[in-house]
Amino acid sequence: MPCEGESQLSADEKDGERRRKSPDATGSDPAPAETTKKKKPPPAPEFGHALRSAYQRTLDEDIPPEMLDLLGKLG
DSSP states (O other), rough: OOOOOOOOEETTTTTTTEEEOOOOOSSOOOHHHHHHOOOOOOOOOOHHHHHHHHHHHHHSSOOOHHHHHHHHOOO
């Protein structure tokens, strides 16, 4: 049994991961920090549109001839 102030290692039965628990731990996890902070507002629709547009432009780009030459040498 650990002395006062020491923590004890215990095995997590789900995934075998070892975690430190204090001797007076009740087994319940403390509330995550995100739930105590104010939630951020969702991003503006313009942001999503700009991101989709940038992704689509990337997909539509032509493959440089040098890259096609290298791919041809591999195959």
